[in-house]
Every structure is written in C-alpha cells, then in structure tokens.
Amino acid sequence: xxxxxxxxxxxxxEIVSEExxxxxxxxxxxxxxxxxLDIDSLSMMTIVTLAEEKFDVRIPDDEVKNLATVGDAxxxxxxxxA
Amino acid sequence: MSHPIDVVVTGLGATTPLGGDVPxxxxxxxxxxxxxxxxxxxxxxxxxxPVEFAATLKVKPEDVLPRPELKKMDPSAQYAIIxxxxxxxxxxxxxxxxxxxxxxxxxxxxxxxxxxxxWDTLREKGARRVLPMTVPMLMPNSPVAYVSLEFGAKAGxxxxxxxxxxxxxAIGYGVDMIRAGxxxxxxxxxxxxxxxxxxxxxxxxxxxxxxxNDDPQGASRPYDVDRDGFVIGEGAGVVVLESAAHAAARGAxxxxxxxxxxxxxxxxxITSPEPSGDGQIRAMNMALGESGVSAREVVHVNAHxxxxxxxxxxxxxxxxxxxxDDSDHVALSATKSMTGHLLGGAGALxxxxxxxxxxxRQAPPTINVATPDPELVLDLVRDKPRxxxxxxxxxxxxxxxxxxxxxxxxVTSA
Numbered sequence: 001x002x003x004x005x006x007x008x009x010x011x012x013x014e015i016v017s018e019e020x021x022x023x024x025x026x027x028x029x030x031x032x033x034x035x036x037l038d039i040d041s042l043s044m045m046t047i048v049t050l051a052e053e054k055f056d057v058r059i060p061d062d063e064v065k066n067l068a069t070v071g072d073a074x075x076x077x078x079x080x081x082a
Numbered sequence: 083m084s085h086p087i088d089v090v091v092t093g094l095g096a097t098t099p100l101g102g103d104v105p106x107x108x109x110x111x112x113x114x115x116x117x118x119x120x121x122x123x124x125x126x127x128x129x130x131x132p133v134e135f136a137a138t139l140k141v142k143p144e145d146v147l148p149r150p151e152l153k154k155m156d157p158s159a160q161y162a163i164i165x166x167x168x169x170x171x172x173x174x175x176x177x178x179x180x181x182x183x184x185x186x187x188x189x190x191x192x193x194x195x196x197x198x199x200x201w202d203t204l205r206e207k208g209a210r211r212v213l214p215m216t217v218p219m220l221m222p223n224s225p226v227a228y229v230s231l232e233f234g235a236k237a238g239x240x241x242x243x244x245x246x247x248x249x250x251x252a253i254g255y256g257v258d259m260i261r262a263g264x265x266x267x268x269x270x271x272x273x274x275x276x277x278x279x280x281x282x283x284x285x286x287x288x289x290x291x292x293x294x295n296d297d298p299q300g301a302s303r304p305y306d307v308d309r310d311g312f313v314i315g316e317g318a319g320v321v322v323l324e325s326a327a328h329a330a331a332r333g334a335x336x337x338x339x340x341x342x343x344x345x346x347x348x349x350x351x352i353t354s355p356e357p358s359g360d361g362q363i364r365a366m367n368m369a370l371g372e373s374g375v376s377a378r379e380v381v382h383v384n385a386h387x388x389x390x391x392x393x394x395x396x397x398x399x400x401x402x403x404x405x406x407d408d409s410d411h412v413a414l415s416a417t418k419s420m421t422g423h424l425l426g427g428a429g430a431l432x433x434x435x436x437x438x439x440x441x442x443r444q445a446p447p448t449i450n451v452a453t454p455d456p457e458l459v460l461d462l463v464r465d466k467p468r469x470x471x472x473x474x475x476x477x478x479x480x481x482x483x484x485x486x487x488x489x490x491x492x493v494t495s496a
Binding site for chain 1: 148149150153207210211212213214215218
C-alpha cells in the first residue's frame with residue numbers, strides 16, 4: 001500500500017523530530033534540512049536510513065544530495081514507492 | 083614530599099543504582115541501602131542465564147535526557163553526560179579557557195549495547211538498516227567525546243581503559259594533566275552500561291558473579307564468609323578536578339584534595355589478582371609517597387572489595403602490608419556491598435565516596451556482612467556509617483581491574 005504525500009510528510013516529521021528534538025509541526029515541506037533544521041550529514045544519513053525502513057523505499061546515496069528540503073524528500077519517497 | 087601543584091576536587095556528579103545524583107546516592111549509602119534488584123526481563127528462561135538480578139540505575143536516563151540525546155548516545159555515554167552535567171554545575175560552572183580544560187572519562191567495556199544492537203540489526207534487516215551513528219556511539223571514547231563537546235574541553239579528551247580500574251585511572255590521569263601543566267581544570271570519571279544479557283552471560287561464564295537469586299539485596303557481601311561473587315552494577319561518577327590555585331582564584335568550594343596517584347600492573351594473570359598483592363602494594367605505596375601522607379594519617383580506606391572469594395582477602399592483606407600496625411585505626415568500607423560493581427564506573431564513584439567521607443567525616447558502611455571472614459585483618463565499618471576524626475585526615479581509594487591493573491588514590495581533607 002502506497003503512502004500519500006501527507007502521510008509521508010507526517011512520518012518524516014516524526015523521524016526528524018526524534019533526531020533533532022524539533023517539534024513535528026515545525027518540520028514543514030518548505031524547510032531546508034541544513035539551513036532551517038540544522039541537520040548535519042551524519043544526521044541526514046540517519047534520517048535516510050530510518051525513512052527507508054519506515055516507507056519501504058530505497059533512497060540511493062547519490063540522490064540524498066538532491067534532497068534539499070523536506071518537500072524534496074517527500075516527493076522522492078512518494079515517487080520511489082513501488 | 084608532595085607535588086608542587088595541588089589538585090583539588092570542586093565538583094561531584096553521579097548516576098548510580100542508589101540514586102540519580104550524588105546527594106541521593108550518598109544519602110542512600112550512609113543509610114546502608116542496596117541498589118540490587120531483579121532483572122526487568124526473564125533472561126533465565128529466555129537464555130538460560132543463571133543470574134537473575136543486578137544493581138541497575140535508580141533513575142533511568144529516559145527520565146532525564148531528551149529523546150535526541152538518548153538516540154545519539156550509547157547508555158554508557160548517557161550516564162556519563164548526566165554525571166558530568168551534575169559535577170560541572172556542582173563546581174559552579176567554572177569560567178575556564180577551553181584550551182585549559184581537559185576531559186578524561188573511561189569505560190571498562192565501551193558501547194556494548196550499541197555494538198550488539200547494530201549486530202542484531204545487521205542480522206535481522208541487513209546492512210542498509212545499520213544506523214550511521216553506530217560507530218560514534220560504540221567507540222569507547224564516545225562518553226569522553228560527548229563530555230568534551232558539551233563543555234568545550236580542548237586541552238585533551240582521553241579514555242583510559244583498564245577494566246574495573248578505569249574510573250580511578252581516569253581521575254588519576256586528570257590529576258596528572260593538571261600537574262603536568264596541560265590543564266587547569268579536568269572533568270574526570272568513569273561510566274559503564276553493560277546490563278545486557280550477553281555480557282551478563284559472559285561474566286556468569288567466568289564464574290565471577292554472585293548467584294544469590296533468592297536474595298539480590300544480600301548478594302554483594304564483601305568480606306562476609308558466605309560471599310560468592312560480585313553483583314554487576316551500572317552507572318557513572320564524574321568529578322571536577324582543579325589546580326588549587328585556580329580553585330582559590332575563583333573562590334570555589336573545595337571538597338578535598340587528590341594528593342597522590344599510584345598505578346601499577348601485576349603482569350601475572352588475565353583475571354586473577356597476583357596472590358602476594360605485590361602490584362596492589364606498589365600502587366598504594368606510590369600514591370602515599372607522592373602525597374607525602376604517612377600511614378598514620380590514613381583513617382579510611384574505600385576498598386575495591388568486589389565480594390569475590392579470593393580478591394577481597396588479597397586486598398585486605400595488601401592494605402595491612404602497606405599501613406602495617408597503623409591499619410588498626412583505619413575504617414575500612416566496601417561500598418560495592420550497596421552499589422554493586424559498576425566496573426568502569428566503580429573507581430570514579432568510589433573516589434566520590436572517599437572524597438565525601440573525608441569532607442563530611444563519615445565513612446560509609448559495608449552491608450550484608452553477617453559473619454566477617456576470620457582472615458580479615460582490618461576494621462570493617464559495618465551496617466552504619468562511622469565518624470572520622472577531625473583535623474587533617476587522609477583516605478585511600480583502591481581500584482583494581484581484570485588484566486592486572488592497580489590504581490590507588492590518596493584523598494586528603496581540604
């Protein structure tokens with residue numbers, strides 16, 4: 001069963017919140033992982049690892065640098081679902 | 083002849099089986115409480131582990147630290163950071179140049195929860211699910227690295243590993259950093275978090291753990307004739323060390339002084355202490371020699387005393403070997419009877435106990451000694467704390483570890 005973009009955003013917000021301590025409602029689609037959420041590369045890889053498991057998708061390492069905002073990640077995960 | 087640079091203790095922090103901080107831990111120790119309790123999980127049925135209890139933390143880190151910190155730190159680092167924050171605040175959060183601030187925090191075993199969780203994940207889910215933080219969490223320098231990051235300690239961050247002597251060795255190394263002129267202030271201590279079924283099974287396999295499952299709180303009984311091994315514990319102890327000049331300049335409250343550090347190795351056996359106690363005696367003599375304290379001035383010893391059949395007596399004879407007839411007026415305490423054995427955290431927690439004993443003139447009790455071993459040739463403080471003399475006094479804290487590591491620290495009143 002595929003997740004809707006809204007479900008993916010909510011799930012991703014939970015992962016980011018666990019990792020950073022930011023409230024889930026501050027993890028909005030337009031937020032930049034590095035500039036707005038202050039996520040370093042190691043934390044980003046943690047988020048990718050957890051997101052892959054949660055949404056049962058594969059996010060290739062080459063793709064991670066293209067995921068500048070939360071919205072970018074939501075779109076990629078939505079598209080990557082089988 | 084004492085060293086020209088005096089090193090004092092200005093802050094204390096801990097999280098232990100007796101309490102979530104130093105005041106509650108010390109109060110419970112003076113009251114003769116035991117931190118041993120049955121495991122929360124039935125590892126006997128699940129894995130056939132013969133031991134059913136341990137001295138687990140009184141206050142869980144989950145109740146103290148925010149989620150993101152819990153997820154980024156192995157429990158061994160969580161305990162260390164909790165203790166370090168308390169010690170730093172207790173010292174009055176000293177204003178010190180980061181390049182003059184050191185950190186030495188040891189663990190005997192390291193991030194074994196993280197190591198084993200990572201292995202479980204790999205086997206169950208494959209490499210793609212192993213978390214990127216696994217290495218920085220499992221490395222044995224992770225606790226000291228987090229302490230260094232938190233307080234901006236840039237004079238050096240070190241994690242000395244010497245099994246159950248690690249915590250005391252860390253404090254000794256911190257003293258040496260100040261004496262060598264490399265730091266003015268050092269955050270030093272030890273931590274351990276190994277109450278996981280694998281290490282419990284491994285310790286049980288080496289036949290070093292007490293199997294008194296019907297009486298967990300009575301199981302750790304150093305110097306009792308019926309002792310049958312140690313009770314594994316967990317937790318951390320951290321102190322703030324400071325040059326006396328630096329502490330005086332900022333008007334810091336001083337608990338006491340670490341006047342001497344003694345270190346030696348047995349070079350004898352991977353787990354058994356050398357029977358004559360030669361290495362232990364050399365460590366104690368070195369610490370006393372460095373401190374300028376005479377045997378007559380030593381009024382209290384916090385023994386390593388883990389409650390093993392052989393180890394306790396070797397140490398007792400070593401203490402008498404060092405102090406001679408002056409050991410007749412030494413109040414001997416074996417606080418592992420209450421805390422269990424914190425392994426890498428033990429030497430640090432027991433240094434805190436020794437500092438407080440000297441500061442408050444109260445030797446903590448040894449509990450569970452129904453019948454003292456007739457071969458014990460020292461005056462054991464049993465069941466209730468004992469008042470220590472007024473005036474200038476000194477105490478010894480011993481810590482020994484698998485591998486033949488011996489550490490002795492001399493603590494004197496401020």
